[in-house]
Amino acid sequence: MLDLQFVCDNRTEVESNCANRGITVDLNRILALRDQRNQLIAATDQLRHDQKDLSAQIPKEKDPQHKQALIAKGKELREQIAANEEKLRDAETGLKEEMMRLPNMTHPDAPVATDETGSVTLRHWGEAPKFSFKPLDHVAIAEKLDLIDFEAGTRVAGHGFYYLKNEAVLLEQALVNFALQKLRKKGFTLYSTPDLAKDEVLEGIGFAPRGPETQIYSIQNSDLSLVATAEITLGGALKDQILDADKLPMKFAGLSHCFRTEAGAHGRATRGIYRVHQFTKVEMFGFTGPDVAESDKLHQEIVAIEEEIFQELKIHYRVIDTASDDLGGPAYRKFDLEAWMPGRGDAGEYGEVTSASNCTDYQARRLGIRCRTPEKKGTQFVHTLNGTAISIARAIIAVLENYQQEDGSVVVPEVLRPWVGEERIG
């Protein structure tokens, strides 16, 4: 969520930002609701002030008749206050709903979609492997090597679920361990997080848990939902906290399952385990001081770690600077890694394997995560960032397809061998 004062002071910028992001908003409604809210606050505060005065008089009043009159007046005030409070609640609910629809502002260097460039490829690393044979896609490889059981997944949980099997299970653990070890060395605090979270936490991060187009599985008769990413639980971990500025930046890494409904996504591009309802992921999450220079720096650091992971896996990738109309609501800027997947499409395609966003203070404001700086009065909202360390399903696709051999076997990337325990699958 943006700061209301900022929105009112910078109407033009907010409006053009929304246009760049392909979102229509009615700022007049926000301004009207704000005025209405402020009037109600002023009126109600005045009533409460009167009430205080009055109830201070009552114990001093000796005349019983006057006293009764004062008490009657007090009752009246109480009712007026209650009525005002209800109106105020309505106004604030409406205002919050409108404010929630506003996306974050956008980094000045992020590509603007309307100038027809769209997202920009910043750089490539490595090269696509050359095969002396027609490379298979991960579904075919997994079938040959008995690594994934889609049919059991469908029988047990429905379409979009799967069982990892045999070496794929070891591969999953290896990727998790590889990422966790690396992040620990980089100064991240490791967490294994809950797979469920309260709706208010999901909303604070920027998800809409219960709408008609939700990507979220929610638990009936409760305020809990299955998390779509550990971003939710890592950011939520410090909800309503005031952090010491000298402890920032704080870097968390979280292991969780991720659950997504993926409503209406089918077809070849999402074959196999590319788009599934459940997967395992190691996520990075950062909290920095309220300064874009600081959060930008950590953003670069997070992307560098993502690149390092794929470089050590020796998998060709490119880095994308996401265009304004493709940014999620909370993101100020977003970089994606797209790894080369030789079995994807007709002759191989890039597929998204990581995503790193700087959300500035957008999430922190909703979650109430602030910090205190010694030289400044009061508190400021921190900046939050998130990035994928390793998303297992997608990473497994990249490994299987890039490391497949002519004889049908798959070589295990060197950095994963300590945990897989084998040099070759099949």
Added chain:
RNA sequence: GGAGAGAUGGCUGAGUGGCCGAAAGCGCCGGAUUGCUAAUCCGGUGUACGGGGUUUACUCGUACCGAGGGUUCGAAUCCCUCUCUCUCCGCCA
């Protein structure tokens, strides 16, 4: 799951219906003083929202004593629900 105790400001901790945004101590900040690595004294020291203001300084109002509801003219204080912590019992990977 059952029984009991508790939750107050950065920390410790008083406060059982009005004069309590809240004693006292500690910590922290500013100042004074003493030359001896410190002591003493004085003053200050929460957050949020709203109003005023040369939109900085400041100032006024309101709210906040785990969370939410209720009783009352008036609630940190009484009642209800919930959460969390501690102790004991039961159960359990």
